[in-house]
Amino acid sequence: MARLHVVTGKGGTGKTTVAAAMALSLAEQGKRVLLVEVEGRQGLAQLFDVPPLPYVERRIAQGPGGGDVFALAVDAEAALLEYLDMYYHLGRAGKALDKVGAIDFVTTIAPGLRDVLLTGKVYEATRRKSHGRLAYDAVVLDAPPTGRIAPFLNVNHEVADLAKVGPIRNQADAIMGMLRSDVTRIHLVTLLEEMPVQETLDAVGQLEALDLRIGSIVVNMVRNSPLDDDALALAVKEKLPATEIGKGLRSAGIAVSKGLVATLVAEARDHAVRVGLERENRDRIDALGKKVTTLPLLPDGIDQGALFDLAEELRA
Known part of the structure; x- marks a missing residue:
């Protein structure tokens, strides 16, 4: 039933690469998949070798079987303008606020609102319908790293001091309802190293305390030893x-x-020492009792061909 796949991981573990491969793996047999980034790094554009992504859903790849992968770089200021127009019909007035810097000022003094806007756009895309059916069969979110993922997804807490009632509060409640439902799964990317594994363990505990559902732990860049x-x-x-x-x-x-x-x-x-440490870290991951997916180290680096190889690994 999951249609929203949130991908997080410590910086350097390859979470953006895994998110992209996951989107490709989901784009099978004519399926439409939206791949979203929210950190302003334009990592998806670099990965797929396309121009910087605007705040517009744009087709960037075709998956196996003819499915399409669309990408969207969510900008908090643009999302706020969209929000103001949707709920308060402030189309031109909102643009005027943007010109005088008010939009940036608001999202800076209220960082919790920024997360509501970012997750709100993902919420809207996941639920959107076109011609009586869902616009996208799946949405993959390249989310903030594990150190920030819990507060980022816990939008109810983030807006508690901003709005007790009203549209912002209602949207935050609706977002949390979707994030806690069967529609959403959170996947954590790690390497078999001490710090990424520890952050993964910590994040799993924090996310489950918020009643958020873990999908799988993706162990990335796995090297097989030639020695028995x-x-x-x-x-x-x-x-x-x-x-x-x-x-x-x-x-x-x-x-x-x-x-x-x-x-x-x-x-x-x-x-041999490194292999031993990796096995110890793998044991710590297995002790979580979650589904574990392994992806191999690709020594020649990541290009679109490599992304399709990783997508095939995920499907398998």
């Missing part, structure tokens, strides 16, 4: 057989020296 468990155990102790390493080097046409073998043994130890 026995070899890893020997590598940690720097006891990999030097003669076997030497044979491997010679078979590859590389001149063998004690210094080179010693360096490789040390590298293997560092690799």
Whole structure:
């Protein structure tokens, strides 16, 4: 039943890439998907190699099976003008306020209102209908990072001091109703490293305390070790057989020296230690009892071809 997919993660974990791949994976068999960003970084434009996105829903890619991915960069000031026109019919007056800087002033002194406007646009796009059917089969939100995701989504709290009643309060209540429903799932992107995993654990606790539903934990940039468990155990102790390493080097046409073998043994130890730490962090993630999805490290970087590869991984 989920149609709104909120993607968050610590900075550097690849949450924007995962959000884009998720949108592509959902755009199957003619489905229409809206991919939204709210941080003003134009990360989606860079990822899809298109001009900076305006405050207009624009088609940026075609998914498998002929579906379409549209993108939207939500700007708080533009969203406020839209809000003023929708609820108070202040079309020209709102634009006049924008010219004198009043819009920016309002959203600066009331940051909670900014989050209501940003999430409000996502709310509207998720519920919008066209010709008797939903305008989009799914909406994917490239949300703020895990350190800010709970207050960003908890718009009721953010407007508590701004409005007890009225349209703003009503919209905040409606947004929270949708975020807490079966329509919405929140996906957290992490790496198998200490800080991203800890932020993920903290965010899951904070989100569930708000009655928000977790979809999956996406473990990104996973590297598979070429060594089996026995070899890893020997590598940690720097006891990999030097003669076997030497044979491997010679078979590859590389001149063998004690210094080179010693360096490789040390590298293997560092690799084995890292693998051990990654497994410990994976155990911490698994202990949450949530669905876990893994995506591989793509050594050649991310382009549109790589995005489609990740989309296929997500579908699988």
